[in-house]
Amino acid sequence: MTDRRLRADAMNNRARILEVARELLTSTSELPMNAVAKAAGVGQGTLYRNFPTREALLAEVYRADVDTLVASAAPLLELHEAPAALRRWLDNVAEYARVKRGVLAALEPSSGHELATSHTGSIGEAIDLLLDAGKSEGSIRSDVDSQDVLILLGFLSRMDEAEATERADRILDLIVDGVRA
CATH class of the missing domain: 1.10.357.10 (Tetracycline Repressor, domain 2)
Incomplete structure (x- = not known):
């Protein structure tokens, strides 16, 4: 059950990161990774684990x-x-x-x-x-x-x-x- 929850959490984190990045890109071409992580409510490690660059x-x-x-x-x-x-x-x-x-x-x-x-x-x-x-x-x-x-x-x-x-x-x-x- 814990593995399933972690996978669901990881999928939710990834989706939230993409949603935040997409939203930020509608207003600016600047996309600081730390701003994406903060707005998505995830840590830098989670962000870079999903998107290394x-x-x-x-x-x-x-x-x-x-x-x-x-x-x-x-x-x-x-x-x-x-x-x-x-x-x-x-x-x-x-x-x-x-x-x-x-x-x-x-x-x-x-x-x-x-x-x-x-x-x-x-x-x-x-x-x-x-x-x-x-x-x-x-x-x-x-x-x-x-x-x-x-x-x-x-x-x-x-x-x-x-x-x-x-x-x-x-x-x-x-x-x-x-x-x-």
């Missing part, structure tokens, strides 16, 4: 957000027609972009580029799922593919937080309107 923590925040983003596409299609599902998924992309900007700003340029490009495939697959559903419904243009949408979404990583808050919804609406049949 700042880069390892940043990469895990990024990976977890990509996994969540990709996994959100199919359930949206179960609840909505394809254009509405795509638009709601794009809201998830905008939230993901907030954290992505923080992670990429905090990493060395070469590490950030490698991390970003390593997940483009799974994001493209989620977009293809949404587009293919719309093509089957006849609600999405047949000549649009995931690469088109990824290129259009590139604007999210180029805006600062204030501009993203002001413009993102309107631009995401334009993207969805542009891919409609």
